[in-house]
Amino acid sequence: MVDAPKLMLDGEHRVLYELFEEELRALVTVEQFEAMSKEYTAGVSAFHLVLDNTMNKLRMIHWMDDSGTKGIQAMIDEAGMIVGFMLSPLERFSESDSRYSATTFKLPFKGKWYVFWGGEHVMDNYHYVEESQRYAIDVVRTEEGMTYHGDPDLNESYFAFGEEILAGASGKVIAIENNIADNVPVGVVNETEPAGNYVIIDHGSHEYSLYAHLKLGSVCVLEGTDVESGDRIGLCGNSGNSSEAHLHFQVSDHPDLFRDGTKSLNINWLGDVKVRKGEIVDGGK
The missing domain is CATH 3.10.450.590 (Nuclear Transport Factor 2; Chain: A,)
Known part of the structure; x- marks a missing residue:
């Protein structure tokens, strides 16, 4: 080394x-x-x-x-x-680091995923510098140290692509997008629609979860409907500001991620799961 x-x-x-x-x-x-x-x-x-x-x-x-x-x-x-x-x-924001969501969240997927970004400093989590995304995570599926097998220019080659994405906690769906094309991997990303296809769930107490970069046409919940923790809401994709199939997940104090003053909340994970860069986290079967 x-x-x-x-x-x-x-x-x-x-x-x-x-x-x-x-x-x-x-x-x-x-x-x-x-x-x-x-x-x-x-x-x-x-x-x-x-x-x-x-x-x-x-x-x-x-x-x-x-x-x-x-x-x-x-x-x-x-x-x-x-x-x-x-x-x-490594700038630290200790006050917000110690403030966790009132809602307890399960991992929003099944099986084992690799945390590519997640943690409480910029080496672990490039989102950390932005208050609105500070505690967001990006996760991918891996096998033997690879995120894909076969042609890297095809979304279908990536292990995360098409995997089920689940509601992390019960709540009401308040916003969806389902019509954004998936990008060609490691090509031009869609900066005009950075979240791509997404679902936003209101959990009460001014806490909203965002599931971003979902697969085109895969969102299977409607605005105004209630969901339970573990319900399928869509499939992992490569839409928006995304270079390969992954899930961007975060919890915020406002449903509009791009509104001035929106704050990302440190996530209270069920079972005190450590979701930080380099970890393999298991959402179970």
Whole structure:
């Protein structure tokens, strides 16, 4: 394993830089990287490994310092070259982190899913910087470290595509979208309809769950109807601002995700399930 933080702390910046893939080196000179590295690691005695996972043949490695305020991320290809590298200051929002939804939610799917984004800092969850999406999760289906088998340009190749999506808790359906085309995987995403096909459920107490990027035509509930926890509401798809089949799920204090002032709520998961990046979570049968 490339121990990037140790090389940085030991002053071996050029050794690390030589592991950067050509396109990455085109973004920063070795002198610039050395200067940034020295500034970022000043006062830090050590970084500790917090994630080491391989997904679709790319290895993702994360480290964090003792204070929990500085992170380092590396993405490494099959040849051992670093194709992505980030120095990630970890801003925390402790007040909202400790405030959970009054509603208890089950995982909104069956079987085992991989948490690609989820957690309480930006290394685990890129949504975290946006108050309206701070505690959202993105989950995919995987087999042997892959999210697909066969042609990666076909939605049907992805294990998550077409999987049942379930209501996480009982409530009333207040909004749906069912007519957005699924994107070609790893192609152009639909930024004009970012949620794609979706279902929004009102659980009372100003708590609303959103299930986004559903498959075209798969939403099987109507506005105004009541649902129970575990009811099927649609199928996982690749619509909206999505590059491959996955479910975006979040709970908010307002049904309009894009309204100024809407706040994402930390989710109270049934059984205190830990839904954070790198975890495999099991929704059962």
